[in-house]
Amino acid sequence: MGDLLEKIRPQLNEQQLDAVTTADGPLLILAGAGSGKTRVLTYRSAYLIAECGVSPFNILAVTFTNKAANEMRTRMESLVGAAVRDMQVSTFHSFAARVLRRFGDKTGLGRDFTIYDEEDAVALLKQCMVDLNINPKAHSPRKVKEYISSAKDKMIGPDAYKATAASFFNKIVAEIYPRYQQRLQDSSALDFDDLLYRTVQLLTACTDVLESLQNKYRYIMVDEYQDTNHTQYLLVSKLAARYKNICVVGDDDQSIYGWRGADIGNILKFEDDFPGCKVVRLEQNYRSTQTILRAASNVVSNNCSRKSKTLFSKGELGDKIILLSTDDDASEAGAVADSIEDLIRTEKAPRSGIAVLYRTNAQSRAIEETLKKRFIPYTIVGGIRFYQRKEIKDSLAYLKIISNPKDIISFRRIVNYPSRGLGNVALAAIEAEAASKNLSPVELALVSNGDFLRSQARTGFLQLAGVVRSLITAKRDLPPDRYVEAAINISGVRAEVMTGDAIESESRKENLDELIAAVKEYCQQNPTAAIEAFLEEITLYTDVDSWDESADVVTLMTLHSAKGLEFPAVFITGLEEGLLPHSRSLDKDRDIEEERRLFYVGITRARNHLFLTYARSRRRFASAVSNESRFLAELPAETLRFVSAQKHASYPTQNMSASLPNTAVSADRYRHLAVGRWVVHPTWGPGRIIARQGADESTMIDVMFQYVGRKKLLAKYADLEVKDY
DNA sequence: GCACATAGTATTTTT
DNA sequence: TACTATGTGC
Numbered sequence: 001m002g003d004l005l006e007k008i009r010p011q012l013n014e015q016q017l018d019a020v021t022t023a024d025g026p027l028l029i030l031a032g033a034g035s036g037k038t039r040v041l042t043y044r045s046a047y048l049i050a051e052c053g054v055s056p057f058n059i060l061a062v063t064f065t066n067k068a069a070n071e072m073r074t075r076m077e078s079l080v081g082a083a084v085r086d087m088q089v090s091t092f093h094s095f096a097a098r099v100l101r102r103f104g105d106k107t108g109l110g111r112d113f114t115i116y117d118e119e120d121a122v123a124l125l126k127q128c129m130v131d132l133n134i135n136p137k138a139h140s141p142r143k144v145k146e147y148i149s150s151a152k153d154k155m156i157g158p159d160a161y162k163a164t165a166a167s168f169f170n171k172i173v174a175e176i177y178p179r180y181q182q183r184l185q186d187s188s189a190l191d192f193d194d195l196l197y198r199t200v201q202l203l204t205a206c207t208d209v210l211e212s213l214q215n216k217y218r219y220i221m222v223d224e225y226q227d228t229n230h231t232q233y234l235l236v237s238k239l240a241a242r243y244k245n246i247c248v249v250g251d252d253d254q255s256i257y258g259w260r261g262a263d264i265g266n267i268l269k270f271e272d273d274f275p276g277c278k279v280v281r282l283e284q285n286y287r288s289t290q291t292i293l294r295a296a297s298n299v300v301s302n303n304c305s306r307k308s309k310t311l312f313s314k315g316e317l318g319d320k321i322i323l324l325s326t327d328d329d330a331s332e333a334g335a336v337a338d339s340i341e342d343l344i345r346t347e348k349a350p351r352s353g354i355a356v357l358y359r360t361n362a363q364s365r366a367i368e369e370t371l372k373k374r375f376i377p378y379t380i381v382g383g384i385r386f387y388q389r390k391e392i393k394d395s396l397a398y399l400k401i402i403s404n405p406k407d408i409i410s411f412r413r414i415v416n417y418p419s420r421g422l423g424n425v426a427l428a429a430i431e432a433e434a435a436s437k438n439l440s441p442v443e444l445a446l447v448s449n450g451d452f453l454r455s456q457a458r459t460g461f462l463q464l465a466g467v468v469r470s471l472i473t474a475k476r477d478l479p480p481d482r483y484v485e486a487a488i489n490i491s492g493v494r495a496e497v498m499t500g501d502a503i504e505s506e507s508r509k510e511n512l513d514e515l516i517a518a519v520k521e522y523c524q525q526n527p528t529a530a531i532e533a534f535l536e537e538i539t540l541y542t543d544v545d546s547w548d549e550s551a552d553v554v555t556l557m558t559l560h561s562a563k564g565l566e567f568p569a570v571f572i573t574g575l576e577e578g579l580l581p582h583s584r585s586l587d588k589d590r591d592i593e594e595e596r597r598l599f600y601v602g603i604t605r606a607r608n609h610l611f612l613t614y615a616r617s618r619r620r621f622a623s624a625v626s627n628e629s630r631f632l633a634e635l636p637a638e639t640l641r642f643v644s645a646q647k648h649a650s651y652p653t654q655n656m657s658a659s660l661p662n663t664a665v666s667a668d669r670y671r672h673l674a675v676g677r678w679v680v681h682p683t684w685g686p687g688r689i690i691a692r693q694g695a696d697e698s699t700m701i702d703v704m705f706q707y708v709g710r711k712k713l714l715a716k717y718a719d720l721e722v723k724d725y
Numbered sequence: 726g727c728a729c730a731t732a733g734t735a736t737t738t739t740t
Numbered sequence: 741t742a743c744t745a746t747g748t749g750c
Contacts, residue, residue: 064740065740091740092740093740094740117740118739118740137745140735192739192740193740195740196740227740256738257738257739257740259737259738259739260738260739260740359737359738360736360737360738361737361738362736362737362741365741382738382739416726419726419727421726421727422726423726423727424726425726426726456726457726540740541740542739542740558737558738558739559738560737560738560739561738561739582737582738583737584737584738585737598738
């Protein structure tokens, strides 16, 4: 006793220690960026176990990503050793899946349900629309899915939805929603939202289940509480209702998932939900330099709806933030690559400490191409995920129909892949025959001789039946990893992948091998686990989960994925109106504020070096022009250093001499009037250059003046004085 | 029923 | 720009 406390005490400041050692009752930790909030959560769990005699069985910690869960587990292991194994640390979704499987007999779902990822769910939804004679082209299934998701997030079922549907589109959704739920049920499948929705339903309907879980999880910790949606809120508050030992950590300034139903109100009203709750503020930042923190605070202070916090840092002042203005996306990428090379050369920065962030995945392309050309090793987090690749999903579909023969989406996926001569006509016949016998198509394959089909299709169907039988035997006789390997071969997926062009098929083949290796590794770590557990884990996997942070490469990812991470050097690219803030959020103040928080999250990822870049023109669809992001004007001038990047020039980092690149600009006599510069006009006062055209006598300068708005000026005559800093 | 070509369309973030 | 869906020709 006391050992752990002695050990951790010197590592914590007063507020952190206060949070860590508050054992009982509701606790709200309002934590700023870089204040060590996940660490506090971890230490608190360890404290409960080591100092308060709480059994690890009685603690539940919920996070949003597997990565966060794993990190917490690893850290705890070093504090309390093997005891972590008995503590439940999971994501919301995997926790829900676990509860639903455990109480499968009470949900009408059984234990062997399949979880549909977004792609599967949309495919099923589209099917429902076709069934109902609703043209999927007139109303995009993805949009319908969004509406259904947001209904489920609010615990609104098909009936309630129908009752309140007002708009034209709501009414269409109301028609599809019940059918979609029915078909999910028929397929013994759940979508992501269902995991939470049905768990809350279960806890509401079965008080005995609720009570037993309340008694089990006497201590509950929730990370990133600002990102919880209504169902997640209900889930944790129901679980905590009895003992009220709930500790939530969050930062309203980092709420960036509002579009997905996250309700910032949850954290704002926590004190009302749990009266007598203790509030601890963690306002000391341990991550960033003063300069970076100052810039971040200034940006986010432009938001109206927030719990105001004053972040402070005892760290060094640090270098100025570099603002790189570039011509287009290619030169932006070039400037990023130049700066990366400089960081590596002059600062001896490891590549693993450098991240390039962007708003949309599409932006990674240009950067990727440039890094490739410059031989700068990189890795991309996100984009097309491994488990979303076609050959992988095809292989998994074979595994899924064996584990859950009712899974109609997986069946449709593989019924004619590889090609067996089973087209739309045959598929319809199979489904009709199955329905008439009250079987799923896979079950039908095991009992039917195919006599309801024409000869060619019959052969194909019998072939498929043969595959199914072999897979069932293989599953019975082989350990999971060998079974997966066998399945890839038996199904014909491997052979199919080998056809087609050589480079493509080589990489597909590698992917299949990687899948086998992944199962193998999973089996080693979970020797008793069945293949179904693996299937569940990978559908609930996220991009960041698979990110190897120790690899000596530069990391590329979206701003969203970067939340919770930190890097010595960060580039935030594409700081343009329409991109950050994104065009889809321009018309609502609320959405703009969320974009601003996204920018804030990006800035606060950086420890020492921050680079902001934007392109004066960017190829998006057809055209071209872009204006610099309004958020740049919210950065305090003295935290910035402006650099106008030119193609193929080299770009100074902070500690190199202050010389601007001059190779390409020497002919430009107005180069001091670069985009982004602050200027003062004798009549109109201070303003900022937002665009310019030309580099000769007729150069036009576009200035946004602080008091009089936007003006276009001829550089030759405009008496602009550059405010230098 | 299949494969290929062409046209049209959709482009934010993701558990 | 890139992918998908549809249509056409076999």
